[in-house]
Amino acid sequence: MEKILFIINPIAGKKSGINIHQKIIRYLDTDIFKPYFKYSKYIGHISEMAKQALEEKYKAIIAVGGDGTVNETARVLVHSNIPMGIIPSGSGNGLARHLKIPLSVKGAVELINKMQTLQMDAIRINNMYSFCVAGIGFDAQVSRMFQKMEARGLFSYIVACLRCFNRSKNQKFIVHTKQKEHLLNGFMLCFANASQFSNNAYIAPGANVSDGIIDLVLVKKPSYLQIPLFAYKILTGTVENHSLYNRRTGKAFEITQENDVAHLDGEPATVGTKFTAVVKEKALRVIC
Ligand SMILES: [Mg+2]
Structure with a gap:
């Protein structure tokens, strides 16, 4: 079984974080993945959890939230080679939309089950x-x-x-x-x-x-x-x-x-x- 971590921003957008947790379990292929869930509680908490997760050998780390949540997760995973997934639940979801990641939890989780990845660029602005x-x-x-x-x-x-x-x-x-x-x-x-x-x-x-x-x-x-x-x-x-x-x-x-x-x-x-x-x-x- 592969460990997979979902970092959930419960205040992103309008969808309730609690519902999302249950939906993820419903659609995740649990023959392959063992899911772990963490909820962000304050600004900067997402990056802290992602940093800690890097040492805990997850197969992938999934940002559940909007572009702010994705940024806080991605800025830690950059240069790490650990895949980042996105379950879009923000108000805008710009990166997810660009990458054609489904906006439904079902569709986004099914994409994670396939675990196909793309090496994408980042723009570094100062640090x-x-x-x-x-x-x-x-x-x-x-x-x-x-x-x-x-x-x-x-x-x-x-x-x-x-x-x-x-x-x-x-x-x-x-x-x-x-x-x-x-x-x-x-x-x-x-x-x-x-x-x-x-x-x-x-x-x-x-x-x-x-x-x-x-x-x-x-x-x-x-x-x-x-x-x-x-x-x-x-x-x-x-x-x-x-x-x-x-x-x-x-x-x-x-x-x-x-x-x-x-x-x-x-x-x-x-x-x-x-x-x-x-x-x-x-x-x-x-x-x-
Ligand atoms: Mg470009």
Whole structure:
């Protein structure tokens, strides 16, 4: 029997952690796997449990939660060769959606039973990691506001977006690459490993998590009149030809920004006014 650990974030999204535990047992192939369950109780607890689990020789460690839970687990498993599985139960589930992991517990557990893995890239930002999409500017402000709100979920997220939109403006970003320096003016600058933020909002429709490339996306502030079409293009994966949108690619960037905040997979982080973003190729083994 193979030991498999499920790290459950009971407050992610709307689904109850207790139900998920019972569903996992129902669908897991218990002829092969012996499941263990741990519940996170505070911020940072997920990473602590994942660290401890690395020494306990599990066949795989499964993050049960949203992109924040996945990030906290993945940042520990990166470079370890221990496969990480995902049972999506957050409000957005960006990485799970990108990897085509079923959003149902049944489907996600059946995928874990097969134990097929992909070596995916990670983006290292200073000494932290992003596995889905990181960003500075508008979306960093939104993640900061969203974190302070009591209610989670898509509706709260939209409220946070609207509140931040009014007070955000284009700012200067300096992108230094090996070859040269680019002075960019924009509303937000995103570092995409996966193609979408979450909820099928495709910020980098062609992004590939195992091509060793960061998709660096600059978006200029839309006017109110431009928002509906821009949002439509984001949600249909057709944003690349929009006049407010610019994408370049690379393996390493040094960035200068006016603020010192960012978001990493939707979670706010302080990165400084000058920071580095470097792709770590095929650094995480993920079940998908
Ligand atoms: Mg890539």
